[in-house]
Amino acid sequence: MRDRTLGQRDAYDLILEAIDSHIYKPGDRLVESDLAEKFGVSRTPVREALQRLETQSLLTRDGRSLIVASLDxxxxxxxxxxxxxxxxxxxxxxxxxxxxxxxxxxxxxxxxxxxxxxxxxxxxxxxxxxxxxxxxxxxxxxxxxxxxxxxxxxxxxxxxxxxxxxxxxxxxxxxxxxxxxxxxxxxxxxxxxxxxxxxxxxxxxxxxxxxxxxxxx
CATH class of the missing domain: 1.20.120.530 (GntR ligand-binding domain-like)
Structure with a gap:
């Protein structure tokens, strides 16, 4: 459980930092497998991080895909x-x-x-x-x-x-x-x-x- 929690926090921080630094911009699609490979973590913490970011309205749904949200x-x-x-x-x-x-x-x-x-x-x-x-x-x-x-x-x-x-x-x-x-x-x-x-x-x-x-x- 300890390692899983650490991985989830690291995946969340890495994705959030990438959004903050505009590596991923509003409208960009985030793919679980691509993120796991890019950041060198397993897909489970990436999936949980994406769910957390969606809950915080930083990501939104476009059909079945998750994209970086934008502000009207x-x-x-x-x-x-x-x-x-x-x-x-x-x-x-x-x-x-x-x-x-x-x-x-x-x-x-x-x-x-x-x-x-x-x-x-x-x-x-x-x-x-x-x-x-x-x-x-x-x-x-x-x-x-x-x-x-x-x-x-x-x-x-x-x-x-x-x-x-x-x-x-x-x-x-x-x-x-x-x-x-x-x-x-x-x-x-x-x-x-x-x-x-x-x-x-x-x-x-x-x-x-x-x-x-x-x-x-």
């Missing part, structure tokens, strides 16, 4: 509303509870991320690490769990908004405002800075989606 316009709007509120709360709590060491880690992230300004994929990964650090600095395990669920759903977006022209520089400026508010213990400012950051990302997302629709006509 309404779902996208709902996701960003929830994300903005929860992320803002995390920033507010971080302004109260973050240790000096955690604040220094955020500062070091900001400095390191400046080198990624022309690397959208790298900056996107760094952005996820930055947000995760704020979640942890909130010192609220229940909030962290909910934000983990939200960020899993973010993996269903076909691309990152950071790829938009000029978005990398804007992202770093917004991160600076968030860290400064946390650093000074200003909960209201931290909440608003992070809400504004999410709002800006959502606006870019809507514009990119609109441009994609126009291009397909």
């Amino acid at each position: 316009h309404t779902q996208l709007s709902e996701l960003y509303v929830v994300r903005g509120e929860l992320e803002g709360l995390a920033a507010r709590l971080a302004s109260r509870h973050a240790t000096p060491e955690e604040v220094r880690v955020l500062r070091n992230m900001l400095e390191a991320d400046k080198k990624l300004i022309d690397d959208p994929e790298g900056l996107s990964r760094a952005n996820r690490r930055f947000h995760k650090q704020i979640h942890l600095a909130s010192h609220n395990r229940f909030l962290v769990q909910q934000l983990d669920l939200v960020h899993r759903s973010m993996a269903l977006l076909a691309s990152t908004s950071i790829k938009a022209e000029g978005r990398g520089a804007d992202t770093l400026e917004e991160h600076e405002a968030i860290v400064q508010a946390i650093e000074t213990g200003n909960g209201d400012a931290a909440y608003q800075a992070l809400r504004d950051h999410i709002s800006a990302a959502y606006e870019i997302r809507l514009r990119l989606d609109a441009e994609a629709v126009e291009a397909d006509r």
Whole structure:
């Protein structure tokens, strides 16, 4: 039972990471035998991982096949509303509870991320690490769990908004405002800075989606 549980967790994490890094994109079909071969695990933990991902709405049925789910316009709007509120709360709590060491880690992230300004994929990964650090600095395990669920759903977006022209520089400026508010213990400012950051990302997302629709006509 112990080995089976370990295999299931590993298969789940591997598939989830592949979706998060857009190896598997919305609409891609996931085949149990192919995944087992790709990740070097047996088919049983892969089957159980796929069932778990389907339960979490990260995968959906297309006939008898499982495909990576996608978000429609309404779902996208709902996701960003929830994300903005929860992320803002995390920033507010971080302004109260973050240790000096955690604040220094955020500062070091900001400095390191400046080198990624022309690397959208790298900056996107760094952005996820930055947000995760704020979640942890909130010192609220229940909030962290909910934000983990939200960020899993973010993996269903076909691309990152950071790829938009000029978005990398804007992202770093917004991160600076968030860290400064946390650093000074200003909960209201931290909440608003992070809400504004999410709002800006959502606006870019809507514009990119609109441009994609126009291009397909």
